[in-house]
Structure formats: C-alpha cells, structure tokens
Amino acid sequence: MSDINSWIDSEVKSADVVLFMKGTPNFPQCGFSGQVVQILDYIGVDYKGINVLDNDDLRQGIKDYANWPTIPQLYVKGEFVGGCDIIREMFQATELQDHMKTNGITIRQEASA
C-alpha cells in the first residue's frame, strides 16, 4: 500500500466520522463541501474535517482510495458513505441520521428552526 494510501487508511479509521473536504469545517472552500458541513452541523454529529487542499497527493489519493472522483467524501466507522449528493439525499430521507445511530454515533439534531 502506497504511503498516501496507508495514511488515508489510518485517517479514515482515526475517528467515527471523517470528512475529506476542500477547506475546513469553519472555512469550507467549495459549495459542495460546505453543504455536507452544514448537514453534519445540523444533525449535530462530531466529525473530523481533513482539508485535501493541503496536499495534492491526498487530493488525488482519496479519489483512488474510494474509487470516487470528487470531493467531499464522508466516512463513517471507516466506511465510505458518499459525496455531497448522496449525503444530501440521505439527510432528506433521514437515512443519514439512522445510519449514524445504527453505527452508535450520537446525534444532537437541533429542533427544526
């Protein structure tokens, strides 16, 4: 396994919820990454944001790792869940919240405003 691949593999498993994104949770630098950050913040889940813009090998490596050509990418318990479209679809169908719960991840979904 290449260096970047084994680094990614360890990062993916370093927290229950890991989001590979452009920018950081506080400063997303892409609309799609920003959408997933908003969804995760709304359902109130703790997650680790990893900025792929920090390192080109990572930016390409993560696409190879998941056989998924775009960023952002969300991982729960080390398993690739989806990119922006899928996370939004799952959220709207409350499947994302269920997926978190079945994986033993607490969500603090605020009451809808």
Added chain:
Amino acid sequence: MAMNANDIESMIKAGIPDADITIRDLAGDGDHYAAEIVAESFRGKTRVQQHQMVYQALQGNMGGALHALALQTSAPE
C-alpha cells in the same frame, strides 16, 4: 475545459444502455450540470455503486473536464 450536455448524455448512454437520462445545465458554463438517471441495471445496487457506474461511463471526465454533476439515480418504480 468543459463538456456539453449531449456529450454527457451519450457517454452515459454508451456505458449504461438501458438508462433514461435527463440533464439540466445549472450554470450555463459547461461545468455544472444535474442529471437524473433511471436504469433497471441500478436495481439492487447502493447509491454509491449506482453513482460509480455513472462515473465509469464518463471515463474519467468526472472531476476533470466536468467539475460538477449533481446525480440522482434510481431503478424504475
């Protein structure tokens, strides 16, 4: 670089012959599209697998020439 809607549609159709494809141009810049794709060959597959089939049909253009393609995939009702 950019792609036009017909190129996207014909590539997806070539890769997923039974696909029923609707493409919307979101920004008019050849870079931001949305596609709704219904195909019997999606049945029984997860959303991730369905989207990966579409990306495969796009032969590496996704994330390169094509910056954004919002995908909605499903099997026929």
